Amino acid sequence: MLFADNLKATIECILFAAPEPITVKEMAAIMELHVEEVEELLAELTHDYNDTARGLQIQAVAGGYKMTTKPAFAPYVEKLCRPKSNPLSKPALETLAIIAYRQPVTRAEIEAIRGVKVDHLLTNLLERNLIQEVGRKETPGRPILYGTTKEFLEYLGLYSLKDLPPLETSPAE
Numbered sequence: 001m002l003f004a005d006n007l008k009a010t011i012e013c014i015l016f017a018a019p020e021p022i023t024v025k026e027m028a029a030i031m032e033l034h035v036e037e038v039e040e041l042l043a044e045l046t047h048d049y050n051d052t053a054r055g056l057q058i059q060a061v062a063g064g065y066k067m068t069t070k071p072a073f074a075p076y077v078e079k080l081c082r083p084k085s086n087p088l089s090k091p092a093l094e095t096l097a098i099i100a101y102r103q104p105v106t107r108a109e110i111e112a113i114r115g116v117k118v119d120h121l122l123t124n125l126l127e128r129n130l131i132q133e134v135g136r137k138e139t140p141g142r143p144i145l146y147g148t149t150k151e152f153l154e155y156l157g158l159y160s161l162k163d164l165p166p167l168e169t170s171p172a173e
Contacts, residue, residue: 007041008041011038011042011045012067014031015058015065015066015067020150020154021061021063021064021065021066022064022066023065024038024039024064024065026064027065042065055073056069057069057070060159061153061158062151062158062159063150063159063160091114091118092124092125095110095114095121096148096152098113099131099146099148100148103147103148104134104135104137104146105145105147106144106145106146107122107144108143110122110146122146130148130149130152130155131146132148132149
């Protein structure tokens with residue numbers, strides 16, 4: 001069992017070392033503490049980071065928590081880091097938005113909305129692990145249904161799909 005003085009430091013280390021967002025339940029298991037204790041310590045640590053002149057913050061994202069740089073320091077981090085891959089094209093972003101807001105959705109439904117074929121866009125989004133096959137529609141041909149992934153949430157910095165901005169509707173609707 002860890003001493004009380006080291007508990008927040010332990011959470012800080014776990015968040016720093018975790019390659020992806022980690023849940024409170026996972027942290028509690030690692031630290032052999034109750035979930036409620038970790039939640040309280042995490043809230044204190046988050047408050048500490050927000051109230052001091054630090055370049056890092058603790059962010060709730062994709063159903064868990066991770067340590068990220070504060071947005072004010074993004075220009076400096078961007079100079080350091082090269083993008084892992086090319087940014088998404090406008091058609092890919094449009095397709096991803098359709099999937100995010102209408103999931104589960106089939107290729108044909110996406111094409112009906114966009115008015116063009118989307119096979120190559122779906123392949124690209126699948127390769128980037130931003131979308132996944134979530135089942136098959138109970139209609140003739142049993143087309144594949146697509147939905148977003150945890151990586152999609154992380155890519156956009158969202159905690160859950162509920163954090164998506166509301167859809168804007170055109171005056172004609």
